[in-house]
Amino acid sequence: MKRLDDLSRAALRIPPSYIVLLVLLVTLWMMRPNLMNVAILGTFARQVVPLGIVVLGQLLVISSRSIDLSAGGVILFVNYLISSGLLYEWPILFVVLLCLSVGLSVGLLNGLLVGKRRASAVIVTLAVNIILIGLVEYLANGKPPGDVPDQFRQLYNLRFGTLPAPVIFWFVLAGVMSGFLGRTVFGRFVWSIGSNPISAHFSGVPVERTVVLAHTISGLMSAVAALVQTSSIAVGSVRFGPELVMNSIAATILGGVVFGRPAQVWGPFVGVLCFALLFVVMTTMGVQEPGKLIAQGLIILLAAIFYGVRSKSNS
Amino acid sequence: MTVQPLVQMTSISKTFGGIAALENVDFQLLPGSVHALMGENGAGKSTLMKILAGVIQPDGGMIRKNGQIVRFVSPREALDAGVSTVFQEHSLLPNLSIAENMYLGKEPVTKFGVTDTAWMERKAKEILSELGLKLDPATLVGNLSIAERQFVEIARGISARADVVILDEPTAALNAADVEVLNAQILALTKQQKAVVYISHRMEEIFKICDTITVLKDGRNVDCVPVSAIRPKQLIAMMVGRELSELFPPRSNRTEGEVVLSIEGLRLTPDATPSSIMLRRGEIVALAGLEGQGQRELVRSLVGQYTPHGGKVAVRGREFAFPLSGELGIREMQALGLGFVPEDRKLEGLFLDLSLAHNLTIGLHSRHFELKPASAHREVIANSMKSLSIKASRPSLPVNALSGGNQQKVLLGRYLALGADILIIEEPTRGVDVGAKAEIYKLLRDYANAGGSVVVLSRETLELIGLCDRLYVIHDKHVVTEMPAESATEHAILEAALHS
Numbered sequence: 001m002k003r004l005d006d007l008s009r010a011a012l013r014i015p016p017s018y019i020v021l022l023v024l025l026v027t028l029w030m031m032r033p034n035l036m037n038v039a040i041l042g043t044f045a046r047q048v049v050p051l052g053i054v055v056l057g058q059l060l061v062i063s064s065r066s067i068d069l070s071a072g073g074v075i076l077f078v079n080y081l082i083s084s085g086l087l088y089e090w091p092i093l094f095v096v097l098l099c100l101s102v103g104l105s106v107g108l109l110n111g112l113l114v115g116k117r118r119a120s121a122v123i124v125t126l127a128v129n130i131i132l133i134g135l136v137e138y139l140a141n142g143k144p145p146g147d148v149p150d151q152f153r154q155l156y157n158l159r160f161g162t163l164p165a166p167v168i169f170w171f172v173l174a175g176v177m178s179g180f181l182g183r184t185v186f187g188r189f190v191w192s193i194g195s196n197p198i199s200a201h202f203s204g205v206p207v208e209r210t211v212v213l214a215h216t217i218s219g220l221m222s223a224v225a226a227l228v229q230t231s232s233i234a235v236g237s238v239r240f241g242p243e244l245v246m247n248s249i250a251a252t253i254l255g256g257v258v259f260g261r262p263a264q265v266w267g268p269f270v271g272v273l274c275f276a277l278l279f280v281v282m283t284t285m286g287v288q289e290p291g292k293l294i295a296q297g298l299i300i301l302l303a304a305i306f307y308g309v310r311s312k313s314n315s
Numbered sequence: 316m317t318v319q320p321l322v323q324m325t326s327i328s329k330t331f332g333g334i335a336a337l338e339n340v341d342f343q344l345l346p347g348s349v350h351a352l353m354g355e356n357g358a359g360k361s362t363l364m365k366i367l368a369g370v371i372q373p374d375g376g377m378i379r380k381n382g383q384i385v386r387f388v389s390p391r392e393a394l395d396a397g398v399s400t401v402f403q404e405h406s407l408l409p410n411l412s413i414a415e416n417m418y419l420g421k422e423p424v425t426k427f428g429v430t431d432t433a434w435m436e437r438k439a440k441e442i443l444s445e446l447g448l449k450l451d452p453a454t455l456v457g458n459l460s461i462a463e464r465q466f467v468e469i470a471r472g473i474s475a476r477a478d479v480v481i482l483d484e485p486t487a488a489l490n491a492a493d494v495e496v497l498n499a500q501i502l503a504l505t506k507q508q509k510a511v512v513y514i515s516h517r518m519e520e521i522f523k524i525c526d527t528i529t530v531l532k533d534g535r536n537v538d539c540v541p542v543s544a545i546r547p548k549q550l551i552a553m554m555v556g557r558e559l560s561e562l563f564p565p566r567s568n569r570t571e572g573e574v575v576l577s578i579e580g581l582r583l584t585p586d587a588t589p590s591s592i593m594l595r596r597g598e599i600v601a602l603a604g605l606e607g608q609g610q611r612e613l614v615r616s617l618v619g620q621y622t623p624h625g626g627k628v629a630v631r632g633r634e635f636a637f638p639l640s641g642e643l644g645i646r647e648m649q650a651l652g653l654g655f656v657p658e659d660r661k662l663e664g665l666f667l668d669l670s671l672a673h674n675l676t677i678g679l680h681s682r683h684f685e686l687k688p689a690s691a692h693r694e695v696i697a698n699s700m701k702s703l704s705i706k707a708s709r710p711s712l713p714v715n716a717l718s719g720g721n722q723q724k725v726l727l728g729r730y731l732a733l734g735a736d737i738l739i740i741e742e743p744t745r746g747v748d749v750g751a752k753a754e755i756y757k758l759l760r761d762y763a764n765a766g767g768s769v770v771v772l773s774r775e776t777l778e779l780i781g782l783c784d785r786l787y788v789i790h791d792k793h794v795v796t797e798m799p800a801e802s803a804t805e806h807a808i809l810e811a812a813l814h815s
Contacts (some may be wrong), residue, residue: 186685192677195666202657202664203729204649204681213685 015256015267024277032284039162044280049166052272053225054248056177057218059257059268063194064214066121071222071245073132074103078226080136085146092151100223107219111212156231178265246300253303321346321510327376336362337534346508351521354531360514364481368400369393399472400481409457414439417471442470446500462493481512518547562753563781564760572596575768581626583612588793599769601779601786604812609792610772614739618655619644654730658741664726665714672696672710674725678733699728720751739770756782776805788812
């Protein structure tokens with residue numbers, strides 16, 4: 001009886017994303033065994049790299065009991081900076097640094113408002129998101145966006161062996177984040193706040209500062225994601241699917257990171273891979289864009305339900 | 316002459332997750348009596364009463380009410396059968412009026428099918444005045460004081476024509492005047508040949524108002540005796556299974572150490588009398604008195620968790636003016652070597668789902684800058700587990716897998732690992748079994764002997780008397796008097812509090 005309890009509890013600790021990925025892999029293998037090779041799967045994985053990078057920030061924020069809904073706005077703003085033509089003359093490294101600092105500042109602003117001013121994270125980051133979107137529309141002033149410098153495109157299409165460079169970049173970044181969380185004092189702070197913010201406070205954890213830092217890193221990750229996204233489409237765009245932010249939350253939750261669990265990187269990482277594989281499976285099944293949207297929505301719903309179940313079993 | 320018992324519980328057993336909470340417990344309640352149910356935390360008092368109140372169902376045994384075998388599957392059924400309960404956790408709805416609460420679920424309707432508010436309020440007023448209460452039944456419960464809420468709960472039981480009233484720690488939140496009102500109500504109930512079950516840790520109360528005592532220990536009956544036949548000392552021995560004095564380590568003959576903490580002119584409320592307190596090196600000092608008189612606010616002021624109105628504090632020579640700031644309070648004090656151990660270890664102290672190791676070392680981590688590598692502190696963990704004798708198979712175990720006593724030791728260990736010289740501890744042994752209590756007392760005494768200083772508050776006055784060197788009696792938001800613990804008694808403390 002007790003052992004069964006322990007087993008079921010252990011089973012509940014496995015990130016659901018691992019199971020979903022396994023199911024999807026088996027499905028694909030049965031339907032199209034010829035698709036099961038590194039080059040093809042790598043190309044599919046490349047599509048979700050921006051999402052994957054946003055998730056690296058999102059998981060930090062969510063496990064610090066906050067949330068970041070501003071990634072879409074940051075991506076749009078960075079995309080505008082690169083494609084508007086204003087910075088065509090500038091050295092590419094400088095452009096990249098500028099973009100990263102934009103993300104950093106937005107994240108810092110979010111963090112200060114949420115952590116120090118104790119404003120609602122949902123409202124703050126949503127408002128910041130809307131402001132950024134409005135800002136881009138104002139700056140663009142109705143002009144169609146221009147092209148993205150070639151170097152970005154070239155980097156994006158680079159492959160090492162059969163693996164696309166963005167996928168490797170994402171993997172390395174996830175590794176860095178995992179090490180950062182597991183090895184630094186900051187990681188302990190995040191775990192503590194995720195588990196119990198009041199206890200964290202009484203233990204001397206600088207709760208506000210940790211939340212601010214988590215948001216700042218999340219903003220930075222959004223900017224990195226924006227660079228990859230912009231490289232992938234090679235043109236400016238005035239719209240990015242709002243589903244990116246929702247997907248990032250869903251992947252994080254599917255990855256087993258919910259309020260009150262130690263933040264882990266690989267669960268959400270696999271969660272993002274699930275999204276990639278889902279698109280493959282649906283494409284091979286001939287599902288069109290609307291169908292994919294519905295499937296995405298269902299995953300987010302699933303994640304929400306799962307979150308509810310887990311919070312209950314937690315108490 | 317035999318009186319038929321109002322309630323007769325026979326061979327009641329209940330198991331939670333493989334652990335027996337009650338084993339063949341008998342309990343009998345006679346009409347017109349005030350029956351104290353005594354026992355350590357975890358002895359099974361609350362479980363037994365929850366069974367009687369229909370909150371939980373027994374695994375075995377039988378309940379007779381007025382001679383009839385009954386089986387309550389819900390609190391509502393128990394209430395309908397005449398068993399009313401006032402639990403520690405309040406069950407009134409704050410956004411409804413007193414009358415609405417009293418008639419919740421059985422609202423009278425007028426002939427038009429609408430709730431008959433006027434009738435409800437009239438009846439409620441009658442019952443309230445029977446209890447000697449001058450409350451307007453239309454008042455929202457949310458606007459009442461804790462004491463008034465408790466009275467309303469009792470009134471609700473009476474409105475349901477209950478003849479058995481269970482009071483679980485009724486005086487925990489009451490001040491002396493309210494306790495008097497409550498006692499008068501209990502007396503009125505017994506005059507009507509109703510029976511009251513009284514659960515309390517306060518000896519004085521038990522001996523003042525109860526007539527019979529049933530003692531439980533580890534889920535079994537120890538004895539059932541009339542109050543007149545027993546003295547407090549014997550009763551404690553019955554509850555803990557040994558003499559209380561054995562629990563406490565001997566005080567050491569110290570020389571007066573230097574003052575490490577002094578509070579001067581602290582005013583907890585704008586018009587409270589200013590209080591001054593000092594703590595010497597190597598001594599354990601208690602803040603005693605009735606509950607809710609300001610002890611908690613006083614210590615929380617020290618770490619910026621309460622905003623007092625003026626005064627100053629000196630910690631090892633560094634002076635601060637009250638009030639201190641929020642987040643800085645805890646961190647600044649920790650840096651100065653003052654550790655604050657919060658009362659509610661589950662809600663404020665521990666990270667229940669995180670490992671023992673994390674819980675022990677988080678204090679050490681929080682001294683460092685975020686980007687520093689987190690060291691494993693293996694030695695600290697091993698030493699703490701050994702010196703505190705924390706019983707756990709491995710440090711990676713989540714703390715919610717540990718017993719209450721071990722959890723409390725982990726919490727203490729966190730602040731000891733910080734090398735704190737001053738510990739402020741709220742409720743050092745709440746929800747901890749007797750064995751662990753004795754261990755914690757010894758730990759604290761050893762800590763003081765090694766040069767540490769401790770301020771303790773506790774609901775259990777006997778604990779404070781046994782553990783500490785010196786007591787400050789707090790009443791009405793200020794320090795009333797100071798006394799050496801050696802010569803202090805519960806009676807003297809109460810006396811000092813009430814006749815200040």
